[in-house]
Amino acid sequence: MTSKSFSFQLNPPTEQSARLGQIRCPHGTVDTPVFMPVGTVGTVKGLTVDQVESTGATMILGNTYHLALRPGSKLVEKLGGLHKFTGWQGPILTDSGGFQVFSLSKINKVTEEAATFQSHIDGAKLELTPEESIRIQERLGSDVAMVLDHVVALPSERKLVEEAMERSTRWAARCLDAASREQQAKFAIVQGGLDVSLRRRSSEGLTALPFDGYAVGGLSVGEPPAEMYRVIEATTPFLPRDKPRYLMGVGRPIDLLEGIARGIDMFDCVMPTRNGRNALAFTWNGTVRLRNAKHAEDPRPLDENCPCLACKHSRSYLRHLFNAKEMLGPILLTHHNLTFYQLVMQEARKQIAAGTFDDWLSRQRGVIDEPER
Amino acid sequence: MTSKSFSFQLNPPTEQSARLGQIRCPHGTVDTPVFMPVGTVGTVKGLTVDQVESTGATMILGNTYHLALRPGSKLVEKLGGLHKFTGWQGPILTDSGGFQVFSLSKINKVTEEAATFQSHIDGAKLELTPEESIRIQERLGSDVAMVLDHVVALPSERKLVEEAMERSTRWAARCLDAASREQQAKFAIVQGGLDVSLRRRSSEGLTALPFDGYAVGGLSVGEPPAEMYRVIEATTPFLPRDKPRYLMGVGRPIDLLEGIARGIDMFDCVMPTRNGRNALAFTWNGTVRLRNAKHAEDPRPLDENCPCLACKHSRSYLRHLFNAKEMLGPILLTHHNLTFYQLVMQEARKQIAAGTFDDWLSRQRGVIDEPER
Numbered sequence: 001m002t003s004k005s006f007s008f009q010l011n012p013p014t015e016q017s018a019r020l021g022q023i024r025c026p027h028g029t030v031d032t033p034v035f036m037p038v039g040t041v042g043t044v045k046g047l048t049v050d051q052v053e054s055t056g057a058t059m060i061l062g063n064t065y066h067l068a069l070r071p072g073s074k075l076v077e078k079l080g081g082l083h084k085f086t087g088w089q090g091p092i093l094t095d096s097g098g099f100q101v102f103s104l105s106k107i108n109k110v111t112e113e114a115a116t117f118q119s120h121i122d123g124a125k126l127e128l129t130p131e132e133s134i135r136i137q138e139r140l141g142s143d144v145a146m147v148l149d150h151v152v153a154l155p156s157e158r159k160l161v162e163e164a165m166e167r168s169t170r171w172a173a174r175c176l177d178a179a180s181r182e183q184q185a186k187f188a189i190v191q192g193g194l195d196v197s198l199r200r201r202s203s204e205g206l207t208a209l210p211f212d213g214y215a216v217g218g219l220s221v222g223e224p225p226a227e228m229y230r231v232i233e234a235t236t237p238f239l240p241r242d243k244p245r246y247l248m249g250v251g252r253p254i255d256l257l258e259g260i261a262r263g264i265d266m267f268d269c270v271m272p273t274r275n276g277r278n279a280l281a282f283t284w285n286g287t288v289r290l291r292n293a294k295h296a297e298d299p300r301p302l303d304e305n306c307p308c309l310a311c312k313h314s315r316s317y318l319r320h321l322f323n324a325k326e327m328l329g330p331i332l333l334t335h336h337n338l339t340f341y342q343l344v345m346q347e348a349r350k351q352i353a354a355g356t357f358d359d360w361l362s363r364q365r366g367v368i369d370e371p372e373r
Numbered sequence: 374m375t376s377k378s379f380s381f382q383l384n385p386p387t388e389q390s391a392r393l394g395q396i397r398c399p400h401g402t403v404d405t406p407v408f409m410p411v412g413t414v415g416t417v418k419g420l421t422v423d424q425v426e427s428t429g430a431t432m433i434l435g436n437t438y439h440l441a442l443r444p445g446s447k448l449v450e451k452l453g454g455l456h457k458f459t460g461w462q463g464p465i466l467t468d469s470g471g472f473q474v475f476s477l478s479k480i481n482k483v484t485e486e487a488a489t490f491q492s493h494i495d496g497a498k499l500e501l502t503p504e505e506s507i508r509i510q511e512r513l514g515s516d517v518a519m520v521l522d523h524v525v526a527l528p529s530e531r532k533l534v535e536e537a538m539e540r541s542t543r544w545a546a547r548c549l550d551a552a553s554r555e556q557q558a559k560f561a562i563v564q565g566g567l568d569v570s571l572r573r574r575s576s577e578g579l580t581a582l583p584f585d586g587y588a589v590g591g592l593s594v595g596e597p598p599a600e601m602y603r604v605i606e607a608t609t610p611f612l613p614r615d616k617p618r619y620l621m622g623v624g625r626p627i628d629l630l631e632g633i634a635r636g637i638d639m640f641d642c643v644m645p646t647r648n649g650r651n652a653l654a655f656t657w658n659g660t661v662r663l664r665n666a667k668h669a670e671d672p673r674p675l676d677e678n679c680p681c682l683a684c685k686h687s688r689s690y691l692r693h694l695f696n697a698k699e700m701l702g703p704i705l706l707t708h709h710n711l712t713f714y715q716l717v718m719q720e721a722r723k724q725i726a727a728g729t730f731d732d733w734l735s736r737q738r739g740v741i742d743e744p745e746r
Contacts, residue, residue: 321446
């Protein structure tokens with residue numbers, strides 16, 4: 001059953017691929033297309049809640065796998081849920097743990113019943129079932145919960161990808177059966193690797209079930225961007241137009257725009273935060289590696305029109321902070337990159353509204369995804 | 374010659390030891406007693422300039438040694454000076470590098486001419502003279518520069534302490550001769566270890582020279598607090614009443630108050646920032662070790678009356694951040710400790726104004742310097 005506390009509206013209604021919408025959920029209203037910063041273990045790394053808000057972010061993501069291991073979902077529930085625990089008062093989406101179980105931990109076994117894995121922290125042997133993933137997310141109290149999916153590495157044999165996709169569909173149904181918290185929306189995750197016929201079967205199987213939204217999962221795992229775009233383009237036509245579509249774990253600014261062009265409404269990714277911590281900045285003129293010696297005496301900010309905390313400073317100062325291994329370097333560049341991602345989404349929404357999105361996107365290609373010239 | 378751009382006024386005039394004053398310098402006005410957060414290498418570790426301001430700090434310290442090694446004082450000068458480089462618009466005091474040369478680096482040799490030492494970063498052999506320390510600080514453009522002093526470890530033989538003290542006085546005179554930037558105040562540093570007769574000779578030698586302020590240096594290097602208090606008490610009577618007195622590198626909140634009781638106006642210390650990064654918080658009820666398991670499920674903030682960023686959160690959340698090695702833990706606790714230090718100074722000024730400082734101080738003893746009960 002879909003959640004009565006969650007709604008999505010295309011605004012204005014459109015038959016175009018790139019679309020504007022609005023999500024309403026218990027902790028607020030979110031304009032789509034939206035980019036959600038990743039707050040892995042109860043914090044967007046390096047930023048206070050006020051600073052995350054000041055980037056323009058309206059909705060963030062929390063990682064079920066990380067939070068379940070530390071501090072534990074029962075503790076979070078006892079402290080009043082993830083909103084109260086972290087201080088973030090806007091909407092939160094939690095992933096299911098599926099991706100992390102398969103990427104961060106040593107898997108012991110996947111059966112029809114559960115995934116058994118070793119904690120990446122202390123090696124403890126743990127089990128995650130679709131039901132347990134939902135229970136954890138209900139304790140966390142997120143606005144949107146994701147179903148547990150079986151993620152496989154790409155490339156893999158078709159048979160393996162197919163089995164994992166079909167298991168993911170059965171697990172999605174079990175997640176829906178297990179859900180008891182009416183005010184929490186549940187999103188399904190389309191799998192099927194790079195095989196569009198499998199993606200179609202996955203979409204058909206999942207859209208037969210009453211989910212509040214649909215994600216495209218298992219992408220951006222090493223395949224060329226063009227392959228990813230092809231799979232998105234072949235998948236979204238099989239997803240309901242009146243439900244939000246979420247491209248998980250993607251990506252570079254250009255990938256977000258290419259996703260929007262193919263009908264995606266929601267994104268999350270660690271790229272702005274992780275790259276920010278490593279001195280790589282995103283700008284409208286392309287990427288900037290602040291460790292590069294050419295910035296040593298540069299008095300200009302990264303982007304003189306950017307309202308972020310980093311752009312109050314010179315490139316020279318930012319480079320110095322990274323050279324001196326000062327925390328403020330990662331902090332400022334995280335704030336810059338998250339602000340830039342929000343500005344990209346804001347501009348994308350504006351261009352969609354003006355009917356100029358496709359032209360605008362074509363002017364970004366080869367610019368924002370390349371090193372600054 | 375003293376600086377025409379720098380003034381200090383006791384306000385109101387008083388013959389009491391604990392005193393209220395006001396420093397005016399090119400970048401602003403500072404109420405004393407004042408605590409200056411340490412911005413070692415061009416950043417108060419972990420905080421943005423806005424966040425440092427929001428702790429209530431009015432004046433910060435920059436380390437000449439660190440900045441000279443990285444990014445270099447010529448680069449800072451080229452980028453417009455330390456204020457423009459870091460974005461901190463209030464007063465800045467720079468130390469001379471003396472303490473760091475003797476504490477962080479391997480010293481090769483101290484002669485009458487210079488201290489020769491190895492960089493703690495790359496082992497490069499470097500030389501620091503009194504003149505060069507002043508040149509560096511003039512390039513940095515701080516409001517207050519400190520003279521280069523010869524610091525010795527305590528305990529040391531009296532003869533060594535005496536020689537270093539007398540050399541420090543000669544170096545102070547050389548600093549004054551080398552100074553060319555009229556708008557930068559110059560402070561001398563009283564040395565002499567724990568020997569009050571040496572401290573007196575040092576004070577008399579230095580106050581014969583036209584400095585803008587006088588620091589008590591070489592303390593808080595391992596001696597018992599009572600020893601430190603004894604030396605301060607024996608030194609301040611030999612310092613001019615109408616110049617600011619600065620106790621360098623001290624200390625715990627209680628040490629600041631004991632210093633104020635003995636006539637000190639200015640303080641700096643890494644304790645609030647360094648301890649904050651290590652999960653130790655200062656509060657009116659004493660110190661709190663957030664890694665302690667007893668805080669695991671504690672929904673209370675560190676201090677419910679504290680306006681800092683950390684006190685918007687539960688102790689449980691703060692502890693979780695440190696357990697998960699999240700940057701936000703050090704950030705929030707740094708903000709808390711610096712805010713607390715400013716509140717302590719604010720309250721001290723209020724108590725001095727009300728004539729109740731001594732009573733109030735006696736109620737803090739054994740409370741704010743002990744673990745919270």
